[in-house]
Amino acid sequence: MRDTDINLEKRHSKQKYVFALLGITLLLVLFILGIIIYFVFARGISVINWEFLTAMPKNGMTEGGIFPSIVGTFYLVIGSILFATPLGVFAAIYMTEYANEGKIITTIRIGVNNLAGVPSVVFGLFGLGIFVKFLGFGVSILSGSLTLAIVILPTIIRASEEALMAVPDEYRHASLAMGATNWQTIKNVVLPSAMPGILTGVILGIGRVAGETAPIIFTAATYFQMRLPDSVFDEVMALPYNIYALVTAGTFPSKQIPIAYGSAVVLLSLVLLINLIAILLRLKFSRNQE
Numbered sequence: 001m002r003d004t005d006i007n008l009e010k011r012h013s014k015q016k017y018v019f020a021l022l023g024i025t026l027l028l029v030l031f032i033l034g035i036i037i038y039f040v041f042a043r044g045i046s047v048i049n050w051e052f053l054t055a056m057p058k059n060g061m062t063e064g065g066i067f068p069s070i071v072g073t074f075y076l077v078i079g080s081i082l083f084a085t086p087l088g089v090f091a092a093i094y095m096t097e098y099a100n101e102g103k104i105i106t107t108i109r110i111g112v113n114n115l116a117g118v119p120s121v122v123f124g125l126f127g128l129g130i131f132v133k134f135l136g137f138g139v140s141i142l143s144g145s146l147t148l149a150i151v152i153l154p155t156i157i158r159a160s161e162e163a164l165m166a167v168p169d170e171y172r173h174a175s176l177a178m179g180a181t182n183w184q185t186i187k188n189v190v191l192p193s194a195m196p197g198i199l200t201g202v203i204l205g206i207g208r209v210a211g212e213t214a215p216i217i218f219t220a221a222t223y224f225q226m227r228l229p230d231s232v233f234d235e236v237m238a239l240p241y242n243i244y245a246l247v248t249a250g251t252f253p254s255k256q257i258p259i260a261y262g263s264a265v266v267l268l269s270l271v272l273l274i275n276l277i278a279i280l281l282r283l284k285f286s287r288n289q290e
Helices: 003-047 050-054 067-098 103-116 120-134 141-165 169-177 182-211 214-219 239-249 253-289
Strands: none
Touching (some): 003 253, 067 141, 067 182, 067 239, 067 253, 120 214, 141 182, 141 214, 182 239, 182 253, 214 239, 239 253
């Protein structure tokens, strides 16, 4: 057998081992995820019923439902996405379509990457100092949404930038050659092509803000409320904060711990539902490009 055939066979063997290792790693991750989901659902599914989902809390969160927490979580997620998505996409457009590569853009990218690594509790303190105190928004949906928007802004910027850079330059050249302006090319050609990648960043952002606790402790969340918020300047109940409070500071553990697990089941279900909707939108944009 020739040396080239021997080397080729060795490379194929190594490739099989690597693929097998990757497959085992994937199965291990899925197994751990399954254990976590089973652990939460096994302890919380028994308290899930229509009243639990639609009723107001009673007796200091020892009875009743978690409807205000569900609504509050939706408000915070939607508010943060509405603030973060335009800022992140426009920042990515500037860096990829208008700015010239150089020290300034490199510095911006380093800053964005560093911002992604900042602990969420630091964002909470920033939101407390700027939005709650300095701007006078108080502990409110608006303050919490703005703080969470900053938390996920780096994720959306990086995902949008990568999606825009993945669009072939031939698309831009063809549009410009037909007389379109640079902005018309971006709006009508580049952005639709990059939309699946941009939605990926939004999906990751949704998954993160829905489960964040530290930022909303200082800026938006309250433990107990008998009504729904009337405006963006009202404080709000939220599932992640209520789970934390019920487990760590509850005065009636025998009644509140099951409610905490039930809230965790609802939170996981909401995140999965929101992600599913975003994935369907991404598939729709992908099919429109074909």
